Amino acid sequence: MNEQHSEWQPRILAFLCNWCSYAGADLAGVSRLQYPPNVRIVRVPCSGRVNPGYILKALQEGVDGVLVSGCHPGDCHYLTGNYHARRKFRLLKELLDFVGVEDGRVQFAWVSAAEGAKFAQVMAEVTEKVRALGPNRRLAKKIGNPKSQ
């Protein structure tokens, strides 16, 4: 029907912490700031809750990009959760580099509850970046879908 949906659309998964980024996403909605509909959101209590395994799992399941977003440094509802997330992410990044997952497929952002505009902007940027990278082929192994090995 709609032209832009006939072409390939990236599918992106976002892990948002409940207290800052998820609230920022809500604020973008309240402010009616428009961004591309490619991102699916998973609410987690804290960015520190995000096990790197989730990100790998998402890539295996054929997701084209992953975003993890938490509170700004110093603002964590759980004091230090976002610092733990940052450290984990730093390590994961090296692993992803090593296995050949392109830079930019997995991204990290700080978005506060007051930054609706920033959230919409991050969404647009992440979508564009992943779109530019094309479909995720490196880790994706959907059973019964041999095309995206």
Added chain:
Amino acid sequence: MITLSINGVKVQAESGASVLGIARANGVWIPSLCHHDSLSDYGACRLCLVEIIGRGGRRKVTTSCTLPAAEGLEVVTESERLTRLRRLVMELILASCPQSPAVLELAEKMGVKSGRLETNPANDCILCGLCVRACREISQAEAISFGNRGVERKVTTPFGELSHRCVLCGACVFVCPTGSRLLNLAKIAGEEPRALLSRFDAELTSTGAISRPFPQAVPNVPAINPLACLKLNRDACGLCEKICEAKAICYQDADRLRKLDVGAIIAAPGFEPFVPDHDYGQGYTTNPDVVTSMEFERMLSASGPFGGHVVRPSDGRAPRRIAFLQCVGSRDVSCRNGYCSSVCCMYAVKEAIIAKEHQSKVEPTIFVMDIRAFGKDFDKFVERAKSEYGIVFKYSRVADVVRDEKTGENEVVFTDESGRLQRERFDLVILSVGLEPSADMRRLARALGVNMNAFGFIWTEPLRPLATSRAGLFAAGAATGPKDIPETVIQASAAACEAARLLAPARNTLVTAKTYPPERNIAGEPVRVGVFICHCGINIAGVVDVPFVKDYAATLPGVAYADHNLYTCSQDTQKLIKQCIEEHRLNRVVVASCSPRTHEALFQETMRESGLNPHLFVMANIRDQCSWVHQRDPQGATEKAQDLVRMAVAMARLAAPLKSVALPVTPTALVMGGGLSGMTAALAIADQGFKVCLVEKDKELGGNLRKLQKTLDGQDLQALLSATIGRVRNHSNIQSHVGAALREIKGFVGNYESALSDGAVFKHGAIVVATGALEYQPKEYGFGQHKNIITQLELGRRLEQGLKNEPSSVVMIQCVGSREEPRLYCSRVCCSKAVQNAIRLKALYPRADVHVLYRDMRTYGLREPYYADARDQGVLFTRFDLSARPEVTWNGKGGAPTVSVKDPILGQTMTLEPDLLVLSTGMIADSEANDALAKQLKVPLNQDGFFLEAHVKLRPVEFATDGIYVAGLAHAPKSADESTAQALAAASRACVLLSRRELEAHGTIGDVDAERCVACGLCEKICAFGAITLEVQRIGRSDRLLAKINPALCKGCGACSASCRCGAITLRGFTDEQIMAEISAL
């Protein structure tokens, strides 16, 4: 409802509704320029032509906007004939109005080109009459109408004269499709309209007569501005009521007088920022590039009017050089604000840093009299501003700001420290405005029957900082004098404490506990998910195809029931959900609607009322994070909504009921420290009916208060000391242990057991840390080597009795041991102490010269007038830099000390020979004792050895670990009244805990799998709340070391789970399986 057919498709509609509206609602496009949903139609533009098929197939062309729907009506919206006719009409419109973007866009869409007809480029009105209708129907002003006939026809006021009926509402401008220049309100009403300005955005943006006050308002709903609303003022318009599908608008709502019987009153009306009006000067009212700090604050905000870009208001360019002018409306008797506003120095530094972070090329200069960074860790922030961000501080007095109209630059005219007149140019000038009592403070104070102080703030007792002049009435925050956020939060808790003291006997007497049906045991039941998809009026259904998503949800595995509702949050729907749970034996519920942050609690309540565990509920956010943000892509939004519902169902299938654990609370507090703070906290807790165990390491109660005589405003501290000790000794709820220390402590929030060095062992629920601080014993300036070199505290003591010999000269040196490495913090009280002693000296010995050598005089808040008073009395204040600190020498044994310091006015070294050299020594943490106690309690210290609170602003008296609170000098240097307030605040927080019979630990906590745990201890290290410990536990027949999670302390962040290398910990409610299922469902 009737049925008509549009292009052969049967459509249901209200009888009499306009066919144009019905067609558009059903996704059929018909061109139009003169239609507006809120106004009546009269077929002016003739573009919306359609054909209706009459009896015998006869086709008749008519405008669809004026065509009422009727049963059996057959309408055709596309045909060759219609296209031809519409194009002809469009060509005529285009010729009459060739420049309007809206007309050009529609012409292009309809495939119409200009050229055949003569055009009139000057005209921009298509005579659609929307403006005339808006003026009549919305504002009911009837200020404009059509005048003349034929080709002369135009929109005008009667006789072309200025209209006295125009209300400047701007409805005509808003609805005009071409943006016609005819609708110039200045020419219609003879008056320029003024935009309604957003108070939240410091009046930098406009707002509507109905709007949300600010993005995070509580409650977060729009409100009507009664001064601007046309309906309330003229009984016109009423559009919002018509548009609101939830029928939430009620114009009849009015202020109501209510009578309440209360036992205590807390007044916290806040402050207003100073407005630098025309008389004040510095060009705020005339110079566009002079803004107030409040305006600049909004300009810096990412959600502010400029999206966080730092721009000059005059030309929108990024400024390079920016100046902050401090003390605007503070420390200034010319505007009758002789006090210091306390917060401006720090916010200016903060704004300068943020501006620099936004645009690295910005060069901020802050023009100050003194840098007043007196709060905890503030000086470190200022030092970072200087060293890391290159922010320049200029000691100066600013005279004026002069704008150079040619270059747009602004010249700041000021005198520097040596008294020379200087000029410097800046792109942007920010006035750091002070805090003032709100405009209606006088009225409020009169209504409350409380006294005000000389500046119009609410007067409070000097040593009971919350108590007003009227018993039972307390005041907190900036209404009693300027203060920053940590202080206001402390005062708020302290005021609550004072009120609770009076109300303690009535505690819980007005509470009715809600009862719920017993929870249904769903163990062994097959998963039966009920899915409810919300339309939210048109908020979701206007974009997402809700019935389609509902049909899709019904096909998902585990879903036993799916439905869609106009408003899922309405009371009717709650009833419906309960019925469905019963009828369909649902054991999981998914609601796809707004954000869980809006309504999760409501739906969980419904779950509990239906006998289901609230954690069996999952929400999919298809409004805030879907329909509202993809309004232009209905298909994409519908697909996303499907995915989100699928993910929520996957999560719900694995949801398990979570039990909250109830833990008992021992209603006793342990107060560590018997100084002013400790005793005040102990009394406040004991007065509320709880037992207190007060532990003091010295042989006597009193702490540092024993060394102090009077406060700056002359209050007798020794009288306070003996009264307080007397009350503590005689209080039946307080058990004092002097000369004792904490030997051992076990347990957790609500359930501690402590042993003291004197052998006492007792149970308690809360701990208040008020262990105080020490006076710094200086090594600087020859202290201890000369009998005439003493500390400020010693001078205070001597002045009580009168000095032995009348001094001819006294020199005071400030910041001894403070504000430089290794103690880069301000001790806060020494400046006031110096001023107090200097005034006292001048009163006793008017002929004595008193010199104060200082770095920044930090007589903040209402202490400032005393500083002014000291100067009036002839006390001399001389500033020195750390790089040129005073030097102290003396000759032989008997010689008087000689102090040499650089005089900034003359630029020469000044030599003073005082009879007394007084050192203003700061406070230091008792590092050894604090270290030991911090380890026992597992709470943190800051780098200066003071206890570190959970959050500087939001939780200033609590630790991250529940059940432990901090007050007084143990937290940071502060004055007696500030310690009192903080002690009351800590007591208040502790009583919130102690007043509960039991603690309910929430269900979403970590859970250790004993089979997998290898006791590596990583989780214990990571947990920010001390909730995890490695303990030997009995597993089967063997004892093993395992991680153990204390449900009372766990906050449910999940950091342990994400870090556990064995996968032994999971977070209930957000288990790995649930999140993995969500991921797989995508």
